[in-house]
Amino acid sequence: MSGLAGRFVCVLCLITLLLAAVPGHAGSPRSIYVPVYSSVVYGNKERTLSLTTMLSVRNTDARLPVTLTEVRYVNEKGQTVRNYLSAPLLLPPLGSARFIVEERDDTGGLGPSFIVTWNAAGPISPLLVQGVMIGTAGTQGISFITEGRPLP
Template sequence: MKYLLPIALVYLLVLSCEEPKPLSSVDPVNWDKRAVKSALSDSLESGSTFLSIYSQIYLRTENDQADLTATISLHNPNREAQVYVDKAVYYNTYGEPIRVYFDKTIFIKPMETVQIVIDGVDKEGGTGANFIFDWKIEPNTNEPIIEAIMISTYGQQGISFVTTGKKLLRS
């Protein structure tokens, strides 16, 4: 029993000396593995999707906010055709770009889902964050379905909701 306190203090000291873990939203999946290696066909149709997400939401007043973890899912609903995503840009509440997730065209295999996670401690987006995704598809195939799930828990209370991307009329 007399050794328990010193062991606990050493354990706490070791924990406090550890480097903080990088945000998963800043260091996402290795997009290079998904990079398209050859030139794409000129016949592909281009489009853009707007997706609202929320890093934080107001609770009782504008001074009381809850931090949320957001999972952004890019679904390819095609059974045989790939979807190509040229760019994913994350904007904050003020419309300022925070980060670009990849700067090379990536592919999403048929029926596959690719995700981006915005950690709950990543508050850069604020209460009105959003994404714009630029993508390409083969003619007569389905455009990507892009959704976000935001979630958080405080004690016994849980908050969760979903947003769905909207295709923009002009890229």
């Protein structure tokens, strides 16, 4: 290979390596950890209120779609209870998806979480991934959200 052609190939290799390191770029799957709660303790006698949990995944990028490759519900011992996807799910620009854990589902224990793995065809704005919990007992109700955090 001549000097100029060799340099061109080296530059292309360097560009490819740099793009692979950009979050959201094809070939570089990213994961997000989302803590959720199946119940909360209330009152003086440590009574528990069961909660319905919704995982909300939002593509905040207005230009590019995102592909969700895995949405796992993990119990308090770190074991996968369920994988919500049987095939990759494409979120269009500004699109969203939701995944539900029913109130009576206690398979996650007291401290479950979700792991969301995703990919994009190019650099994108960060995903917004939240756990939304809601529960009612009689005339009382509670609702709150948690935020996902990128995994290294």
